[in-house]
Amino acid sequence: MLNIFARASVSRVTDPIGVVLVRLGVTPNAMTLFGTAGAIGFSLWLFPTGHLLAGTFVVWGFMMLDLLDGAIARARGGGTPFGGVLDSTCDRLADGALLAAIAWYAFVVAQSRWLAAAALICLVLGQVVSYVKARAEAAGLSADVGLVERAERLIIALVGTGLTGLGVPYAVDVALWLLVAGSVITIGQRIVAVRRSADALSTSEAGE
Template structure:
C-alpha cells in the first residue's frame, strides 16, 4: 500500500543516485546481491545477540539498496528478465533472514514463545503474499495491493525492534503481533483479488 503513494517521491531521490552508480560501472544485479547479503548478515549477526537497535539500523541501510537497484535499472533504460527474477528471489531471502533472526531472538534471548510464533507467522505470510502475486501474474491475473507489502513489513518490524533496542518496553511485541495480523489479512486480500480477477476473466 505504501508503495503506491511513496514510489514517485522516493524515485526523485533514488533515480539521480542510480544514474551516478551506473556511470561508474556498477550493475543493478550487483547492487541487489550486495543489499541482500548485507541484510542477511546484519540480521543474523545482531538480532540473536540482542543488539536490536544496531541490527535495525544496519538492516535498514542494506534494505535501501533495494531501492537503488531499481533506480539503476531505470537509468540503463530497462531491467532484464534475469534481473527481475534475481531481485524477487533476493527479496524473499532477505525477508526470511529477518524474521528467522527475530524468531531466534524471541526464543533464545527474550524467551517468549508467543513472540516467536508471531515472528514465524510474519515469515510465512511474507513468503505467501509474494508467492500469490507471482503465481497470479504467471497465470495472467492481477494480485497487487493489500495492507502490508514489503515496505510496510520492514518498517513495522524494524521500528518495533529499534524501539525495543532503545528500551521501549513491548515495542517488538506490539510490532510483530500487529504485523502478523496485518500480514494474514493481506494474504486474504490478495487471494480475493485473484478470485475476482479470475472471475472477471471467465465472465
C-alpha cells in the same frame, strides 16, 4: 499499499543516484546481491546477539539499497527478466533472514515463545503474501492489492526492534502481532482480488 503512494517520490531521489552509480560501473544485479548479503549477514549477527538498535539501523540501510538497483536499471534503459527474478528472490531471502533472526533473538535472548511464534508466523505469512501475487501474475491474473506489502512489513518489524532496542517494553511483540494480523488481511485481500480477476477474465473470454 505504501508502494503506490511513495514510489514516484522515492524515484525522484534515487534516480540521480542511479545515474552516478552507472557511471561508476555498478550493475543492478551487483547492487541487489550486495544489499541482500549485507541484510542477511547483519540480521543473523546483530539480532540474535541482542543488538536490536544497531541491527535495526544497519539492516534498514542494506534493505534500502533495494531501491537503488531499480534506479540503476532505469538509468541503463530498463531492467531485464533475469534481474527481476533475482531481485524478487533476494527480497524473499532478506525478509526471511530478518524474521528468522528475530525469532532467534526471541528464543535465545528474550526467552519468549510467544514472540518467537509471532516472528515465525510472520515469516510464513510474508512469503505467502508474495507468493499469491507472483502466482496470480503467472496465471495472467491480478493481485496487486494489500494492506501490508513488503515495505510495510519491513517498517513494522524494524520499528518494533528499534523501539525495543531503545528500551520500550514489548514494542517488538506488539509490532509482530500487528504484522500477523495485517498479513492475514492482506492474503485475504489478494485471494479476493484473484477471484475477481479470474471471473472478469472468464466473462471476457465468454463474450468473445
